[in-house]
Amino acid sequence: MIRIREIARQVAETDVPVLILGESGVGKEILARFIHTHSGRQDQPFVKVNCAALPNDLLESELFGYDKGAFTGAVSEKPGKFELAGRGTILLDEIGEMSSHLQAKLLHVLQDCEYSRLGGKRTIRVQARVLASTNRKLEESVAKGEFREDLYFRLNVISIEIPPLRERREDIPLLCSHFIAKYREKYKSTVKQLPRELLETFTRFDWPGNIRQLENTVKRFLILPDSDITFTNPTPVSSASTTASPEHQPLFLKQVGAHAAEQAERELVLQTLEQTNWNRKQAARILNISYKALRNKLKKWNLQGRAANHVSDGQTILTGI
8 A cells, every 4th residue: 555655646746647446445536536635736626426326418418518408408507527627636436337428528538638518519628637446347348348448548547456455454453543533533432442352353354345344334333332243254364263253154243252252261271281281170170160161161162072182081091002
């Protein structure tokens, strides 16, 4: 992410188009705003257009505007987003969803830096810098004929791909701290930091909704710290954590502390058994629990066979002889 920020700073002062790639929720718009605020256009408007949110006819009029009488209901003229952006920056978000007709018109705008409103005769010069973002693999869309190759090359002067959160888990604690500091006062929360067990669970989780999902989850914890938070697919950190919450099963906030406590208990029992050469009676005395309770725990953790290979009640069994 530091490298991505460095690249964004370098391209900010240029006026070339930048194509920002990445899954939904990774922060493509934030990177686009970063480029804008570090450019010479920072005092000019930043205008975002979601190309997936509007039907094609409405998107065309949204981008380029229309003159009075251009169509039924056009009772007055309306400037488009390119006009409103002026000398600033326009972000074409989810450009991979744009129709082929609009792709052709946008290519003309990028090549000639001019266009006309719908129903208009006056030529309007484009002065805004164009940034584009998408969560689609545009190269695959080009290969399938779903996206114009010439437009792709026109937009792809500089491309920056933001990796998903699951590929940069070390950022999760930093992001959590940032969101707590950002929203704690707003929501009048007493939470100053996430519990260690919950933060570890956050780090294991794949976050299919990426940073947007993480941000919303932290908000919910700030507002309702005692409520359940459901995770649908926490990823085990290593093979040693086989007793961690299973994949594809929900994990609730109240279960996090119990799970962490059981993990610590299991590790302490195993350590004590190793010290006593797996003499269960001696280990039970050291742990200050009954022999029956220790046997139940070993059964629960599927460690009876391992114990049988080491000891009987107070007597070491030599195996392999």
